[in-house]
Amino acid sequence: MYRPFSFATAAVALLVAATPAAAAYPERPITLVVPFGAGGITDLVARATGKALSEQLKQSVVIDNRPGAGGNIAAEVVKRAKPDGYTLLFATVGVLAVNPHTNSQVRFDSAKDFSYISSVASTPHVIAVGANVQAKTLGELVKLAQQKPESVSFSTAGVGSSPYQGMRILQDTANVKFLHVPFKSGAESVSNVVSGQVDMTFEGSPQVMPFATSGKLRALAVANPKRLPTAPDLPSTAELGYPNLISGSVSGVVGPAGMDESIIKQLNAAINKAVSDPEFKSTLAAQGTEVAASTPDGFRKLIESEDKRWSALLKGAK
Template identity: 40%
Template sequence: MTFSTLPLTTPLSRRSLGLLALAAAGGTARAQAYPAKPIRLIVPFTPGGSSDILARAVGQELTKSMGQPVVIDNVPGAGGSIGAERGAKAPADGYTLLMGHIGTLAVNPSLYPKLAYDPVKDFAPVAWVARVPNVLVVHPSVQANTLADFVALARAQPGRIAYGSGGNGSAAHTTMEYLKLVTKASLLHIPYRGTAPSVTDLLAGQVQALFTGAPALLPHIKAGRMRALAVSSPRRIRSLPEVPTVAESGVPGTKGFEADQWYGIVAPAGTPPDIVRTLNEQVNKALALPDVAARLAGEGAEPTPTTPQAFGALIAAELQRWAPVIKAGGIKPE
């Protein structure tokens, strides 16, 4: 019995092989050509805030270095959860990214019981962009010159010292609740609709304390209109070198205290590792540029270039840090 075979030289075979070769070449070209179209960077807050400013500073440099526009898409609502959900459910092709921060990636999972995304399972960490230290300040009328004085006063007069915040679940709220948890201080929370009105009322003496991002406070500290007692970062900050960290205070329970606001870029889970690597390298290059560093400094932010793996480790650690704080403080979203 004989079997006939179709020679590879027939027109049909040559055509099939040609199509396979073109498909393989096309796949290689697509991988090498990233990005081949504009990149969308979701900012889950309104324009003008720190997330938006940092996203635009980095996005502008990525546009130059990657040869495609990085388009900022502001999607505010529910403490950043609406925009974060949209980022999580986007195609994992490197063309939709999210500017995440401590709220969307570490606080919201404990704050919102039915959150529509998981910050670990639904995102691939790309780049840690910056950290913004919080500063604990008091009105000049408060008889406290150190953190130890402040804690002692709060313990001696339970609930008599009121502190402001930008709203329930805001960084200023969770940071002060963290301080309360580790020091056993007793303070009264007064939420505002944003940081600005909380600062205004502190200046007027309507509240006595505030623990929020440095940029909103620095001019008033320098002018003597409020007194800085401590910073939330693991080391002192350049703009306030004379102000100790919380961990330096010696107050029992404060060893290892760290509560900076932080910002970083994530992509939908499943984004190809080579694309994540490319984005990480380009973001880190942008953060090293003097112009970008200056823009970040204007926001009180410190660049934090690192690997995707290190950023992922930060997210996981922060989820563990804030869950007990939110539970102990009974913090609920507005």
Template identity: 40%
Template structure:
């Protein structure tokens, strides 16, 4: 019995060693064929656009095509779970977002992946400012007057979001926690319907990624009160950041990062990080991202891992406070 047990342990150890040797050997000549980049959202959205901007140039840096594979559904969890189960050989990469690696772990009790353990971080590619805007019919001209109005009418002013557990929903909840206000949450199936109703004053407040709201802010159909960004946005120089207004907790921008399955060999992680940083430094890539309202980031794998860990913790606090739990 003991001999059979020892043989099983030896066989298991040999298989593990062989797998490690195989991945190391593959890393030496990597890449030898096209790479798949899993985008956990449908084509056409901000995540998809950022991914395609980077994928084209990343493929040129690596000498092999990087092919985008859209696997949307369940707030990004379907594509992200698929990536978590892929072989960590560098040929299946993915895009992590504030939704997939911050909000989903906080609001889905039966999520099929662990955002901090099931992936290898490579780098945060880009950040996109978020914005809080109101319909011009609201009798407030700035954040101070809006908060005073909200305090005088608890639960009477409505804010629209892209849906329960969305970035815009969590941002709204965090704003209420930070400003000690109580707004009425109205969830929609996507940001488009929420934006339309904000323009029609069916809801008075909208929390959104800046790119989709910016044309209406510039056209005077929405009034921006604050942006969530490290600094003021060039397109809206007169709109302060949440940090400037004394609400630093709400000042986190949306982000889009490059990841791989857990246990990616360290040399592949380093090679991909170096290639991605070169891509983000290209003037044409910067120009395309800035046109989208995004800012190139490009940090280390360790810094990105810390960012994800902090994002999960933040959203768990919000979900617990607002009692948000989704099936």
């Protein structure tokens, strides 16, 4: 039987054909861009998150380390990516909320250029010195640095890294000046203290504690309100008289601005389900890291709040 062609019928057919494809996300591997080198705390948590997401979404998640410029390179890569949910950034507060106030070459706007998906984890920082440094307590380290400004060097994964933020707080709180030596990752930062090239580090507990346990580093304090369950003998900065010296690496996932809300919701649900899994929690806990999932708006508001805080703290630091 002859049936006349109808544009309306064709449009409906196209819509129906397109719907399964849209609903099939993700139908190919997802790239999770990491702003620092392999081996650092951001990389470790990103890889654990990528593995959990892969299991939740039934699709491969490829880790793409793009270190450099304190995380700006990775952020710009994701900013320019197609907002289809296949290129995501494992971001830190340092990259999104600190870099804009320390680097005049930042080419992204944290408020406008990204789709916020969820926070993931929080890792407290540990202050540690090389075995040959003549300081056995945090107080002794501060006195050592006060004797001669910039005589004590410290390493981080760059100005945009959260350990750098912690050192800024320490310097402002103790009215002392250390010498900053940046590297591409937290792992490099710590290894150069172990080798004696740098005096101290202010890094995530997963990188620091194994070396402290073996005696290659001397851990002085954890920048936390309380001691770590995994290191009960290590005093907290709060109990040592530095209640404002609280520092850690808060990380999460964002994508390019303009992502479809349904994809954002799907990714957020997958992350929240992943972090509630006992195995995922155990994996992060073994690294001294706590899970910290959120809503997309919750992560956005966290970055907005930190942006204001670091704007005041780092005023004039660019």
